[in-house]
Amino acid sequence: MGENFEMRLKEFKEYMTRIEYLNSATSVLSWDMMVSIPKKGKAYRSDVLGYLSSESYKLQTSDTMKEFIDYFISQENLDDVTESMVRNAKKSYDQTKKIPEDRYREYVVLASNSFSAWEEARAKSDYSIFKPYLEKIVKFNQEFLEYWGYEGNKYNTLLDLYEPGITVEKLDKVFGELREAIVNLLEKIQKSSVKPNTDFFYKHFTKEEQEEFGVFVASKLGYDFEAGRIDVSAHPFTTTFDNKDVRITTRYDENEFRGALFSTIHESGHAIYEQNIPDELKGTGLATGVSMGVHESQSRYYENILGRSKEFWKYFYPEAQKRFKQFEGVSLEEFYKAINVVEPSLIRTESDELTYSLHIIIRYEIEKELINGRISMDELPKVWNAKYKEYLGVEPKNDAEGVLQDMHWSDGSFGYFPSYALGNLYGAQFLSKLLKDIPDYYSLVERGEFDKIHEWLKENIHKHGSVYKPADIIKMVTGEELNAKYFIEYLNNKYSKIYNL
Amino acid sequence: MGENFEMRLKEFKEYMTRIEYLNSATSVLSWDMMVSIPKKGKAYRSDVLGYLSSESYKLQTSDTMKEFIDYFISQENLDDVTESMVRNAKKSYDQTKKIPEDRYREYVVLASNSFSAWEEARAKSDYSIFKPYLEKIVKFNQEFLEYWGYEGNKYNTLLDLYEPGITVEKLDKVFGELREAIVNLLEKIQKSSVKPNTDFFYKHFTKEEQEEFGVFVASKLGYDFEAGRIDVSAHPFTTTFDNKDVRITTRYDENEFRGALFSTIHESGHAIYEQNIPDELKGTGLATGVSMGVHESQSRYYENILGRSKEFWKYFYPEAQKRFKQFEGVSLEEFYKAINVVEPSLIRTESDELTYSLHIIIRYEIEKELINGRISMDELPKVWNAKYKEYLGVEPKNDAEGVLQDMHWSDGSFGYFPSYALGNLYGAQFLSKLLKDIPDYYSLVERGEFDKIHEWLKENIHKHGSVYKPADIIKMVTGEELNAKYFIEYLNNKYSKIYNL
Incomplete structure (x- = not known):
């Protein structure tokens, strides 16, 4: 050198x-x-x-x-x-x-038209409008895979775009275990006599009050408002201009309490990750979260593992009650159950912590087969609906609440969905190590002292930016490869208590 | 072709x-x-x-x-x-x-340091901190003028950067006439027994109420909020991303009514100009206002000629009274006099419509001499203070409220200041033609019908973008060359009535 x-x-x-x-x-x-x-x-x-x-x-x-x-x-x-x-x-x-330039240019045009077709199809709830576009998009991806090459399953190369190193072989195993565990748990929950009441979330909460509380919580968690800000947009997101300017958005529904708050906490998780990436990585292309999956592990850790835990609300609920008279007479226990209510739904983005992964697993299973040419365009909606029926026990009445609900396929983002569920698995696996390293974790959370946790995440995950592959990070942090055990344990523990199973 | x-x-x-x-x-x-x-x-x-x-x-x-x-x-x-x-x-x-690259690079660094020095100097009200930087900045400009060349006065080339075609010869004449007229008028006003009361402007006006009224007025005038928006910044400004996204800013003082409103109207004038520039000019480098001076003619027309006229307030004052209980018992006449009160001040940005041009003329006279090496760095503050005494009858007690008040010299923007006063001259000259072309001008204004005026400005000025030089525009629109007569007449008429001269 x-x-x-x-x-x-x-x-x-x-x-x-x-x-x-x-x-x-x-x-x-x-x-x-x-x-x-x-x-x-x-x-x-x-x-x-x-x-x-x-x-x-x-x-x-x-x-x-x-x-x-x-x-x-x-x-x-x-x-x-x-x-x-x-x-x-x-x-x-x-x-x-590796892609011939003219083919790539054609693809870009197609993807743009395809998005418009998807928008129209969803608005009219008519899959047939989108079908010819989707077919072409899939074919293009299959063609690109021949240029790019692949090892084992073709779909591996697409997974690798979003989650470097992850494979079908790995996902079939962990998602298979996870699906079985969730479906079992869901069955028990649906038989439980516990039915959390959520009425108090549907009172009137002004935008200003919600915003103030969101800022209060996000600040407490360590989101640095001198290096970020919260605004409103149609779909919440986090964006990084550099590690000193990482902005989040949310949206407010004045007639529902949870949406804005948990999306703020979720985006804060993404943003804290980005804010903690060190200056030294600037100029390397690595000054950002390493993958979609690890990113989601941070946002979902904050939103669900931390943000929907009882200890978290032992600290924040008194403050919430002080600010929101709507919660008068609602006990911490009732509130806690209500933010963790399980309700199988048709729409991914509206689903609860437990069933969310099922929405993803369905998409994963379908994408894998689509890319390998084992589901035809005609049978796709039926496959979709059958899987919802089988895993979640609900069935779409039309394409809009079924196969057309997400935009991801319209621009060819195959391989992206699995990251969302990987985030859950990573998060729980990180938690198991976090609990070993910080034995007083729960009492810290109860006291609203998040510094040590923030520091742990920073030192173990955030500070590496994109230097190590996701699988390496998991191994470095937890000493083990990715596996579904921790998340399944976490879910079983949590929901057994809530639903008296 | x-x-x-x-x-x-x-x-x-x-x-x-x-x-x-x-x-x-x-x-x-x-x-x-x-x-x-x-x-x-x-x-x-x-x-x-x-x-x-x-x-x-x-x-x-x-x-x-x-x-x-x-x-x-x-x-x-x-x-x-x-x-x-x-x-x-x-x-x-x-x-x-034409500038050797290394000299230009040195200049950029100097200008940046010079700005910091100016900030510090102003904060400490100590000209000596800024003096060595200003000296170098002036020297650089003199050097650049040798590379660029000049006809007649050296300062002409600098003027031409902001107001293509304008010269010292021209400005000496119009500014000379204007200065004399204003100084005379000011003398009479100060002897007048009329002393408008402005107490009611210093009550409490919430930001939200001020903002709503500002939006109401700006919309009425033709500022298109589907192609723009108002935000808050430390110093109000207008910025163009393209003719379909022209944004303005203002700042709110909850204890003073005029500041935010008139700055909103002023910036709306700039923005309407930019919004009206036709799409066809995109891709030519000409899709923007032609010069600082013509731009100021539009903002100042809206702010002063229109926005501080009695006809304007005949329409808007009832609405203002409805919204602001603070004006209860204040007659239109009192309100009108109060927005046109003349008070010679030390600070350019706080000055009234009449004396504003004197602040500019002082800077013009000084810049011209500085660039020609006829004022030394040491005598500059004294020259400044003497001119304020002579023209405005007020004298700075320190450098911060004197020679250090503006940032323009810190980054070498010599030649820029005159545009502000040119805007006044252009505006009044345009008005004289506007009155000929739209004989019912005043009754339109009284009825809040601004479409015809907006259209006139668009057709005669805005739609040309930067295609014609300022002097050509004036000639095309009014049939005459720039002269001070119209603005002087306008001022004499207006203030004679207000102050019973």
């Missing part, structure tokens, strides 16, 4: 920094488009975003980039960060360069 | 569009930095902005740009838009390319 190496590395980082700047600008413009833009400004903004994206794309796929990759790949004994930086750059370089 | 010409023009416009995209992105990021950014996000944002600016700069000064310019300059019989497009591109190309 002589002088030349250091010089090249410096150049490489400067080059990556330009990509990061463009991506940061793109994120600001997109955030503004979701949060602030006046109606008529959207068309031009799309053009500007298209331009910036294409500039970033050019840098990511340039000959200069290839030279950097070739040079560093030929070097031995790279440190973890540099190795990861090169692997990462190579992955996105290959992902694009 | 054969096929090749058309093809080259298309390419040129595509090239200009890239610059416009970058500038739009830069504007969004800057707006966000003024309006939304969390504290810790500013440092990285500055870096991103620096990067985008340098990318835009590269495009503006590239060899490709030179080829476009050379090609189109050699063509004959260009239409107005193309000719202007080339002239404009050439101007900004030359402006940069």
Whole structure:
């Protein structure tokens, strides 16, 4: 690693920094488009975003980039960060360069039209409008997989885009175990005589009061408002401009209490992760959460494992009662049960902590077969509905509340869904280690002292950014490979108590 | 103008569009930095902005740009838009390319440090901190003028940066006449027994009420909220992302009524101008107001000529009284006098419609001499204070309320100040024509019917964007060259009535 190496590395980082700047600008413009833009400004903004994206794309796929990759790949004994930086750059370089340019261009156009078709199809609840587009999208993905190559199942390569290192073989096992456990548990819960009352959540809560409480909770958890802010958008999201400006959004329903609050806590989990990524990773392309799955493990840990625990509300409920007269006469126990009520539903985004994973597993099972050409476009809605019936005991009355509910397939994001359920599994596995490392975890939570937990997450997970692969992180942190055991245990424990099973 | 010409023009416009995209992105990021950014996000944002600016700069000064310019300059019989497009591109190309790169880089660093020094100097009210920086800034400008060249007075070239075509010869004349007229009028006003009461403006007005009224007035005037929005920032401004997204900001003082309202009206004037620029000018670099001065003519027309007229308030005052109980018992006449009270002050940004131009004329007179090396750095504060004493009858007690009050010199924006007063002159000259073209002007205003006026401004001024030079616009619209007569008449008429002169 002589002088030349250091010089090249410096150049490489400067080059990556330009990509990061463009991506940061793109994120600001997109955030503004979701949060602030006046109606008529959207068309031009799309053009500007298209331009910036294409500039970033050019840098990511340039000959200069290839030279950097070739040079560093030929070097031995790279440190973890540099190795990861090169692997990462190579992955996105290959992902694009292996596809013939004209095919990729056709695909981009198709994906855009497909999204419009999906919107129309959902509005009209008519799958047949979307079907021809979906068929083409799937075929394109199958074609791309031939360019990209794959090991074992074709779908592995798509999974790898969102969750590096995860495979069908692995997921079949953990999702299989998880599905069985949840379906069993759900059956018992539905037979239980415990029926939590949730009426008090449907009173009137002003936007301002909800917002203030959300800010109070998020601050307590460690979301740094000097490096972020909360705004309103149609769909809640988190976006990173850099680790010092990580913004979240939520939406307020003045006639329902839980939605805004838990989405704020969820997004705070994502944002705390991003805020904790160290400055040193800037200029490497690694200054962001490592994968969708690990990201969801953080947001779901905050939202569910922590945010729907009894200890959490032992601390926050008195404050909530002080602020919201609507909870007068509602005991902590009643409140706790009500935020954990289990109700199998048709819509993923409205589902509870227990059944959420089933929604994902259904999508995983279907995607896998679609990509391998084992479900036809015609039978897709039937397969969908049958799985909902079998696992959740509910059946869509139409396509809009069935196969058309999510936008993910319209732009070809196959392989993305599993991350959501992986987040649950990772989260519970992290929790088991967290409890060993911080024996007084529960009493800290009861006292509203979240610093140690925040610090643990930062030191064990956040500070690594994207340096290590998800599987490595799990292993480094917990000493074990990913497995479903911890999450299943967690669910059994939690719901047995709530539902007297 | 054969096929090749058309093809080259298309390419040129595509090239200009890239610059416009970058500038739009830069504007969004800057707006966000003024309006939304969390504290810790500013440092990285500055870096991103620096990067985008340098990318835009590269495009503006590239060899490709030179080829476009050379090609189109050699063509004959260009239409107005193309000719202007080339002239404009050439101007900004030359402006940069004529300066040796290392000198320019030094200057950028100096300007940045100079701004910090100015901030500190103003905070400590100590000119000596700023003096060495100002001295260097002036020297750099003098050096640049040698590269750029000049005709007549050196200062002409600087004026031309902000107000193409305006010269010292012209300004000496119109500003001379204007100064004399205002000083005379001010003398009479100060002797008048009329002393408008403004107490009722210092009651408590909530931010929300002020905002609602501001939105009401701005909408009535024709500011399109589907192509814009109002936010809060430390200093009010207008920014254009494209003609369909032109945003304004204001600031609210809950203990003073006028500030936020008139700044909203002022910025609405800028914004209406930008919203009315036609789509066809996109991709030419001309899709923006033609000059600072013409821009100010629009904002000041809305704020002062229209917004502080009695007819305007005949319409709006009943609405204001309905909304603000604070005005109970205050007659329209009293209200009207109170928004037009004349009070010579030390601070430009706090001055009234009459004396505002004197603040500008003082700066013009000083800048001109500074650039020509006829005022030394040591005597500058004394010259400043003496002119305030002479023209306005007030004298700064310290540097902060004197020579240090504006940031403009800290980044070397010499030649910018005159635009503000030119706006007043243009505005009154436009008014004289407006009154001829719309004989029922005053009764329209009294009835709150602003469409015809809006349309007149759009057709005569706004729709041209930057296609014609300011002097050409004035001539085209009014048939006369710029002169001080109309504004002086306007002032004499208005204040004679208010102050019974």
